[in-house]
Amino acid sequence: MDGSEGVDTWDDGGQTADRTGMHTKTLIPTDLSEIARAQHWVVSRPQVLAAGCSQTMLSRLLRNGDWTRLGQGVYATRPPDFQSVCWGGILLADGPAAIGGLAAAHLRGVGEEPTRILVWGERSRTQGPWMFRRGHRPASGALPMVGPEDAVLEACAEV
Secondary structure: OOOOOOEEEEEOOOOOEOOOOOEOEEEEEHHHHHHHHHOOOEEEHHHHHHOOOOHHHHHHHHHOOOOEEEEOOEEEOOOOOHHHHHHHHHHHOOOOOEEEHHHHHHHOOOOOOOOOEEEEEOOOEEEOOEEEEEOOOOOEOOOOEOOHHHHHHHHHHHO
């Protein structure tokens, strides 16, 4: 990266100072910025590295608290909220995935924010706030989630 084209500057929030005491900014490739915006400010390690960022840069962003580790190899580039944690589950899933149950219902405006997020995907496991369940569910939306009817039916089964 030469610093002129294809690069966005993300302010570090004044948390990092260089040797002169001046606060620094981290240069992030524009394509990674676009991915992050589309995924509610959540990115995966493969996405970061494919965009041309180094492991050193990634480690620095995490160490400085600029980014938050949501799960292994998945990071929030802004303070995480419910939707970003849902995106984290999608990126942690093995293959195609969809948010379901109470989480999908909440995202569609029905019910309170759940403490667990159901993620349909390739295999079953529980990891952090995510309950991964094996199975394919038709999904729609920028954040892949089951349809409203399925969300309500699955939410009833979760309660």
